[in-house]
Amino acid sequence: MIGKLLYPELKELIEQRKFAELRQSLITFPPADIAEILTDLTAEEKAVLLRMLPYQLAADVFEYLGLENQTQLLHAMGREEVAKIINEMSPDDRTALLEELPNNVVTGLLHLLSPTELKLARQLLGYPEHSVGRLMTPDFIDTRDDWTVQQTLDHIRAEGHNKETLNVVYVLDPQGTLIADVRIGEFLLRPLDKKVKEFRGQNPVTLKVTESDEEAAERFKKYDRAVLPVIDSAGHIVGIVTVDDVVDVLERKATEDIQKVGGSEALDQPYLTIRLPRMIRKRAPWLVVLFLSEMLTATAMGFFEKEIARAVVLALFVPLIISSGGNSGSQATTLIIRAMAIGEIALRDWWRVMRREISSGLTLGLILGAIGFLRIALWSAFSQIYGPHWALIGFTVFLSLIGVVMWGTLSGSMLPFLLRRLGLDPAAASAPFVATLVDVTGLVIYFTVAMFVLRGTLL
Amino acid sequence: MIGKLLYPELKELIEQRKFAELRQSLITFPPADIAEILTDLTAEEKAVLLRMLPYQLAADVFEYLGLENQTQLLHAMGREEVAKIINEMSPDDRTALLEELPNNVVTGLLHLLSPTELKLARQLLGYPEHSVGRLMTPDFIDTRDDWTVQQTLDHIRAEGHNKETLNVVYVLDPQGTLIADVRIGEFLLRPLDKKVKEFRGQNPVTLKVTESDEEAAERFKKYDRAVLPVIDSAGHIVGIVTVDDVVDVLERKATEDIQKVGGSEALDQPYLTIRLPRMIRKRAPWLVVLFLSEMLTATAMGFFEKEIARAVVLALFVPLIISSGGNSGSQATTLIIRAMAIGEIALRDWWRVMRREISSGLTLGLILGAIGFLRIALWSAFSQIYGPHWALIGFTVFLSLIGVVMWGTLSGSMLPFLLRRLGLDPAAASAPFVATLVDVTGLVIYFTVAMFVLRGTLL
Numbered sequence: 001m002i003g004k005l006l007y008p009e010l011k012e013l014i015e016q017r018k019f020a021e022l023r024q025s026l027i028t029f030p031p032a033d034i035a036e037i038l039t040d041l042t043a044e045e046k047a048v049l050l051r052m053l054p055y056q057l058a059a060d061v062f063e064y065l066g067l068e069n070q071t072q073l074l075h076a077m078g079r080e081e082v083a084k085i086i087n088e089m090s091p092d093d094r095t096a097l098l099e100e101l102p103n104n105v106v107t108g109l110l111h112l113l114s115p116t117e118l119k120l121a122r123q124l125l126g127y128p129e130h131s132v133g134r135l136m137t138p139d140f141i142d143t144r145d146d147w148t149v150q151q152t153l154d155h156i157r158a159e160g161h162n163k164e165t166l167n168v169v170y171v172l173d174p175q176g177t178l179i180a181d182v183r184i185g186e187f188l189l190r191p192l193d194k195k196v197k198e199f200r201g202q203n204p205v206t207l208k209v210t211e212s213d214e215e216a217a218e219r220f221k222k223y224d225r226a227v228l229p230v231i232d233s234a235g236h237i238v239g240i241v242t243v244d245d246v247v248d249v250l251e252r253k254a255t256e257d258i259q260k261v262g263g264s265e266a267l268d269q270p271y272l273t274i275r276l277p278r279m280i281r282k283r284a285p286w287l288v289v290l291f292l293s294e295m296l297t298a299t300a301m302g303f304f305e306k307e308i309a310r311a312v313v314l315a316l317f318v319p320l321i322i323s324s325g326g327n328s329g330s331q332a333t334t335l336i337i338r339a340m341a342i343g344e345i346a347l348r349d350w351w352r353v354m355r356r357e358i359s360s361g362l363t364l365g366l367i368l369g370a371i372g373f374l375r376i377a378l379w380s381a382f383s384q385i386y387g388p389h390w391a392l393i394g395f396t397v398f399l400s401l402i403g404v405v406m407w408g409t410l411s412g413s414m415l416p417f418l419l420r421r422l423g424l425d426p427a428a429a430s431a432p433f434v435a436t437l438v439d440v441t442g443l444v445i446y447f448t449v450a451m452f453v454l455r456g457t458l459l
Numbered sequence: 460m461i462g463k464l465l466y467p468e469l470k471e472l473i474e475q476r477k478f479a480e481l482r483q484s485l486i487t488f489p490p491a492d493i494a495e496i497l498t499d500l501t502a503e504e505k506a507v508l509l510r511m512l513p514y515q516l517a518a519d520v521f522e523y524l525g526l527e528n529q530t531q532l533l534h535a536m537g538r539e540e541v542a543k544i545i546n547e548m549s550p551d552d553r554t555a556l557l558e559e560l561p562n563n564v565v566t567g568l569l570h571l572l573s574p575t576e577l578k579l580a581r582q583l584l585g586y587p588e589h590s591v592g593r594l595m596t597p598d599f600i601d602t603r604d605d606w607t608v609q610q611t612l613d614h615i616r617a618e619g620h621n622k623e624t625l626n627v628v629y630v631l632d633p634q635g636t637l638i639a640d641v642r643i644g645e646f647l648l649r650p651l652d653k654k655v656k657e658f659r660g661q662n663p664v665t666l667k668v669t670e671s672d673e674e675a676a677e678r679f680k681k682y683d684r685a686v687l688p689v690i691d692s693a694g695h696i697v698g699i700v701t702v703d704d705v706v707d708v709l710e711r712k713a714t715e716d717i718q719k720v721g722g723s724e725a726l727d728q729p730y731l732t733i734r735l736p737r738m739i740r741k742r743a744p745w746l747v748v749l750f751l752s753e754m755l756t757a758t759a760m761g762f763f764e765k766e767i768a769r770a771v772v773l774a775l776f777v778p779l780i781i782s783s784g785g786n787s788g789s790q791a792t793t794l795i796i797r798a799m800a801i802g803e804i805a806l807r808d809w810w811r812v813m814r815r816e817i818s819s820g821l822t823l824g825l826i827l828g829a830i831g832f833l834r835i836a837l838w839s840a841f842s843q844i845y846g847p848h849w850a851l852i853g854f855t856v857f858l859s860l861i862g863v864v865m866w867g868t869l870s871g872s873m874l875p876f877l878l879r880r881l882g883l884d885p886a887a888a889s890a891p892f893v894a895t896l897v898d899v900t901g902l903v904i905y906f907t908v909a910m911f912v913l914r915g916t917l918l
Contacts, residue, residue, distance in 0.1 A: 185619055247705075262793020331721050
């Protein structure tokens with residue numbers, strides 16, 4: 001957005017250290033853009049620039065810098081500056097920063113907070129990781145049933161500064177129990193002497209402070225909200241969650257799912273910044289498990305060693321056959337995992353899915369089988385590589401492909417259901433996992449078909 | 460949220476056709492919950508219930524019903540009811556409905572719209588699919604530079620009814636050019652006689668009406684906004700986009716990516732409702748391409764037919780070796796594709812990624828190679844299956860695994876870069892695609908290592 005046009009000019013101002021002019025241009029930009037401009041600078045330059053900005057803006061910009069930059073800056077800035085900035089940060093972003101920092105740094109930072117902010121920070125950090133409590137900010141605007149529109153607007157004018165959002169006003173009873181949420185627009189459109197209870201709704205959509213952030217994200221999606229209130233077990237409102245944090249949660253969830261589908265544990269950290277030994281620890285276990293399972297292929301092939309020795313031509317098609325099963329299985333499992341993740345498919349749909357996959361698998365198997373037969377027929381027309389029994393070999397490949405592809409789609413589509421039924425994560429039915437599973441059975445299918453079709457000729 | 464507790468009661472009211480009481484309970488719920496309650500009913504019952512709700516609420520509920528239910532209802536409801544509901548729908552949701560319906564139905568529906576709504580609908584449908592124009596709603600609140608806070612609030616009171624959101628007010632010049640966006644809170648906190656130009660910012664973050672919805676989603680993520688203004692090529696504001704629609708776009712994008720990673724074209728429709736022939740058309744092409752590529756394995760194996768005939772034991776490890784390459788390649792490509800999709804990795808990072816993958820690949824290869832060697836040593840201690848040269852065979856497997864896994868991670872991680880460099884979608888480097896690519900080269904690596912290590916003994 002920033003207009004990349006302006007960027008070189010700003011860079012020049014930085015190089016010439018014309019900080020006063022730079023400040024003038026910078027303060028007109030949204031914090032996210034200023035943060036982007038800062039990322040290319042050294043930690044010291046960043047600190048100098050942040051120092052020049054109004055504190056509220058500096059805190060906003062700081063929130064948009066990545067964790068790496070934030071940590072750098074905490075070291076480069078003076079104690080007092082750090083204190084001002086982290087006191088100004090919005091509580092939810094501050095929690096996100098603190099939960100990523102080493103313990104001793106956190107302790108140091110907590111010392112810099114004002115008593116009020118300290119209490120807040122400790123409270124938010126007290127909620128479990130990935131819970132709604134970590135995501136929320138305790139700044140919101142409340143009103144009472146017997147207040148008028150005018151009273152509420154006056155209240156906002158008195159208390160609304162520094163609240164993360166004024167878009168929704170929460171109606172509380174005298175005990176602090178949430179009874180309704182009213183969009184700010186309602187207050188702007190109603191007569192000033194109307195009482196809140198006359199137009200507020202009921203049954204507000206809420207989040208529980210101990211719920212997982214993924215459950216919270218589902219709620220936001222279902223109700224299309226930009227902000228939702230958070231209540232404790234007693235029904236008292238303790239904070240609000242805004243949708244921008246939820247977008248991050250949804251992205252993290254999608255990232256985890258994609259990484260699992262690819263056959264790795266979720267990295268939980270950006271690819272480029274995760275330390276190499278840690279990344280290998282995330283990747284190796286699955287590869288080892290797959291490798292150990294895949295060893296069964298060597299065992300399975302061992303059973304058919306005599307057949308292979310008698311008709312080496314059979315070995316040539318082994319990779320083709322088993323990989324076709326693996327590919328169709330990967331496809332099926334991925335479609336099902338994703339449909340489950342976004343709530344399109346529930347456990348009870350297994351039978352509908354199975355029927356669809358039987359038809360799909362049969363069709364796909366027929367297509368691949370036909371191509372396989374054609375290829376063998378074609379090659380045999382021009383060479384002797386498949387010998388006089390090429391038609392029988394072609395027929396073996398044709399039948400095996402149908403069986404293997406059907407088996408691949410079926411097991412690929414049913415495995416996520418099975419895992420879910422057992423209370424496990426369906427995404428563990430990763431593409432490589434299904435491929436491995438299908439490889440072993442694919443071999444058995446292929447050689448069994450071969451023994452049946454080729455008995456008396458090649459075998 | 461709805462309190463599943465209430466659900467049986469509601470169901471009873473429906474069964475006893477106590478519609479008056481039902482209406483009383485229903486109107487206290489959020490539209491999304493009412494829609495959920497309706498889904499289990501027949502189209503006729505749905506129509507009866509919708510008819511009883513206030514029109515604005517009925518339209519809101521209708522927006523939350525899935526496309527399938529919406530189409531059903533359009534048939535079940537009377538012309539007049541349909542007219543009222545689709546006239547009341549918010550323009551962006553109506554666009555979403557219209558773009559999914561067959562042309563003749565759309566024409567019918569357009570006839571039912573009031574002249575104003577018709578103009579709006581035609582205009583929004585005129586923007587390309589997946590563009591910001593399709594996502595936006597033209598209802599927003601504007602103000603002028605020389606208006607006071609009081610004038611703006613009066614303007615909102617007069618014009619604010621039925622606007623999708625009043626959270627942000629847009630400052631326009633007399634030509635309708637957008638010069639700033641101001642959060643509603645600013646107007647609630649400032650003195651009433653302050654002029655807008657005294658406190659408005661500048662450089663508002665905007666969306667272009669012709670941009671893709673995915674670009675819009677990136678903008679929302681970067682700036683953490685709940686609503687963004689849409690401008691045309693002249694800089695005039697033409698509408699706004701709210702974040703709830705963007706959440707859907709991000710989900711759709713993640714779904715497409717996951718489906719592609721699994722080796723299928725993006726379905727673009729829910730798994731359970733896409734028609735079977737259409738789903739097969741989405742799935743078959745990739746499987747066929749993979750199958751045709753995988754045929755190269757038969758060719759590659761053909762080259763080594765003599766070696767296989769001489770040492771059948773070599774064939775036993777073929778699936779194990781090539782699948783290890785495939786699995787490590789799937790893992791690497793998935794990690795990189797996702798990191799690219801969420802902007803963690805840019806094209807210029809290819810060298811950093813390559814260095815990381817060389818180290819990862821080597822480590823992972825050593826781990827798998829060691830396990831492979833151990834397994835062969837172990838089996839040989841108890842059986843004669845691998846003959847007297849088991850150690851050489853084990854060494855062949857060990858070296859091949861290192862080579863194959865390194866090659867898998869390297870090609871898996873670099874392929875997304877190559878595709879992106881060529882202007883193609885990196886997600887096309889799906890797990891099955893990489894696995895297939897690595898299978899062929901894996902065979903060559905394996906048999907080359909074998910010929911080298913086993914020359915003079917088995918070969």
